[in-house]
Amino acid sequence: MEIFSGILQGFTTSLSITNLVYCFIGVFIGTLIGVLPGIGPVGTISLLLPATFRVEPVSAIIMMAGIYYGAMYGGSTTSILVNIPGEAASVVTCLDGYQMARKGRAGAALGISAFGSFIAGTVGVVALMFLAYPLAKLALNFGPPEYFALMCLGLAILTYLARGSMLKALSMALVGLLLSFIGIDGITGLPRFTMGMVHLMDGVGLVPIAMGLFGISEVLLNLEEVVRRDVFATEIKGLLPNREEWRRSKWPIVRGTIIGFFLGILPGGGAVISSFISYGVEKKLSKTPEKFGTGMIEGVAGPESANNAAVGGAFIPLFTLGIPANVTMAVLLGALMIHGLTPGPMLLKEHPEVFWGTVTSMYMGNVMLLALNLPLIGLWVKVLKIPYGILFPLIILFCLIGAYSINNTAFDIGVMVIFGLIGYLMKKFDYEGAPLLLAFVLGPMMEQALRQSLLLSHGSFAIFFTRPISAVAMGLAVALILSYFLPFLRRKRPNLEEDSV
Amino acid sequence: MKTGELFSSLLLILFGALFCRSSLHIGIGSIGAPGPGLIPFGTGALLILFSLGTIVEVIVTKRAEAGNSAVLFSGRRWGVILAVLASLFAYALVLNFLGFLLATFLVLIILFKIPERQSWKGAVGMAALTTACTYALFAYALQSSLPSGIFEFLGL
Structure with a gap:
């Protein structure tokens, strides 16, 4: 019964005019940045964080969540019409979506991705509601060893799925941890690694790092070459897929939803990975796998559903354990903490309105997105035609203002620009930003959990392997890392894009 | 482009070493009674280890896809x-x-x-x-x- 009173309370919160407006702003901006290249949900949420300081926490979270799933919708539009993914999670949609557009079925491709996203997004939210309570109850019994082991597992999965060398991804996670240690030590109160700089006493800010790594560096990469973005010229007509197309899309949507949701829950998993896996599954199950890549609607319906269902899944570890499953969730965690809320099992007890309000607002958001993305598709096509020379100064300017207004100091702008440069070089040398940022957010929690665990065990690492939950998580983490060094398994590693950035 | 890989790994080793040195300075305590420097020291040491591993990996495996740093300075822009x-x-x-x-x-x-x-x-x-x-x-x-x-x- 707790769930139903929760849902009721949630709708009371999310249906208030203010929150509906914030939800709309969120999904609108989300779709916009999903369409625009060079800025994703991570950069945008960091950017808008200072603007939400004066807003109720629940409204702020509703809006930021809207940006996240709105971007999933917007990203597919560019994949289908321009063959450029607006979002990493829409990379696979390019394969068949763009081909469908070339065959004159752009409308159907856009339609099925919007409907698939809507169905999957909604199912994901329902599943989120029913799983969150039992999980939060379970999590109340977790001690420092369990938390430490789960966070290790999250980082291990993320680095395992990273592109290229896992050693490099692990190095990035360690750099993120080291950066997070800068500032006052939570236990002794001593300043650490500040190099005598007053600005570093509070640590390096999450927002400047996130915007540097995922905003400025993207802009720099886009500036490097003049990308021609030819919007598909033919008129988009008939957004409703025909009966045959629905029949072929039905099961891909169902499978995509399930794959997306469960991969979304996994720390380190998420929208990008689930869209790739869904595409692979559809191709494998198809009677005509050789036709994939020539405009198969299954290749659009499955992945698009998966990446939206993953959004619902990704909120589970954040709200029940306080552990972000991916980088966007990490920034959202930072946002919650700035608003004075500590995500985790206690959040559901102490601030149920935040959890239920956010979750139920996602129903509203999905409905709004359907309206935004089908009838208003022409608007987004126009946005696609804005030349980059006008767009990028605006993106940079918003980043500059966002970095400044977190603490009203120009120091943070400097930090952001430095991380913009670092992020740019990391792309050049094939290092990923996602492990760095996730580790940066987890760092203080991991350190505290590890120190408490070691105090509990009087210095024995065996504590992580004698308690069942932490033993399983730790075992999996160790196995993942070890498997990389075993060459016969290595060939099987999926080569995936960066997580939902 | 191996030089880029080696160079970036060396930078990471330096980064890790700086944290290790500073950690020793603020006191690492012991495993049973961790000081403020213990975990940063361990993290820095692991970073050094993994970066050395990257160097070995680059030299041994001659990965074809090892970084696209060749294009770093080739672009006109x-x-x-x-x-x-x-x-x-x-x-x-x-x-x-x-x-x-x-x-x-x-x-x-x-x-x-x-x-x-x-x-x-x-x-x-x-x-x-x-x-x-x-x-x-x-x-x-x-x-x-x-x-x-x-x-x-x-x-x-």
Whole structure:
């Protein structure tokens, strides 16, 4: 019964005019940045964080969540019409979506991705509601060893799925941890690694790092070459897929939803990975796998559903354990903490309105997105035609203002620009930003959990392997890392894009 | 391009070493009674280990896909990147002195002008318009406090 009173309370919160407006702003901006290249949900949420300081926490979270799933919708539009993914999670949609557009079925491709996203997004939210309570109850019994082991597992999965060398991804996670240690030590109160700089006493800010790594560096990469973005010229007509197309899309949507949701829950998993896996599954199950890549609607319906269902899944570890499953969730965690809320099992007890309000607002958001993305598709096509020379100064300017207004100091702008440069070089040398940022957010929690665990065990690492939950998580983490060094398994590693950035 | 890989790994080793040294300085305590430096020390040590591992991996496996650092300086437009980065650093330095309006106007002229070879007129016009719009949005609509710098007397 707790769930139903929760849902009721949630709708009371999310249906208030203010929150509906914030939800709309969120999904609108989300779709916009999903369409625009060079800025994703991570950069945008960091950017808008200072603007939400004066807003109720629940409204702020509703809006930021809207940006996240709105971007999933917007990203597919560019994949289908321009063959450029607006979002990493829409990379696979390019394969068949763009081909469908070339065959004159752009409308159907856009339609099925919007409907698939809507169905999957909604199912994901329902599943989120029913799983969150039992999980939060379970999590109340977790001690420092369990938390430490789960966070290790999250980082291990993320680095395992990273592109290229896992050693490099692990190095990035360690750099993120080291950066997070800068500032006052939570236990002794001593300043650490500040190099005598007053600005570093509070640590390096999450927002400047996130915007540097995922905003400025993207802009720099886009500036490097003049990308021609030819919007598909033919008129988009008939957004409703025909009966045959629905029949072929039905099961891909169902499978995509399930794959997306469960991969979304996994720390380190998420929208990008689930869209790739869904595409692979559809191709494998198809009677005509050789036709994939020539405009198969299954290749659009499955992945698009998966990446939206993953959004619902990704909120589970954040709200029940306080552990972000991916980088966007990490920034959202930072946002919650700035608003004075500590995500985790206690959040559901102490601030149920935040959890239920956010979750139920996602129903509203999905409905709004359907309206935004089908009838208003022409608007987004126009946005696609804005030349980059006008767009990028605006993106940079918003980043500059966002970095400044977190603490009203120009120091943070400097930090952001430095991380913009670092992020740019990391792309050049094939290092990923996602492990760095996730580790940066987890760092203080991991350190505290590890120190408490070691105090509990009087210095024995065996504590992580004698308690069942932490033993399983730790075992999996160790196995993942070890498997990389075993060459016969290595060939099987999926080569995936960066997580939902 | 192996040199890029080696160079970046060496940088990471240096980064890890700096943290290790500083950790020793603030005290690492012992495993049973961790000091403030213990976990950073361990993290830094692991970073050094993994970066050494990357170097070994690069040398041993001769991975074909090992980094695309070859293209780092080959692109024609890296001058644009440097100019953009330099102007953003300059912005951070002069923001408090010049104030939001002037500093933003100037940096936007550079950003509009450099990469796309706009006319000066166009760049200045768009910079002015953008500055005015964002100022209205952030200072009035969102109530952010932006530095007024040398224009403080105007009460903006």
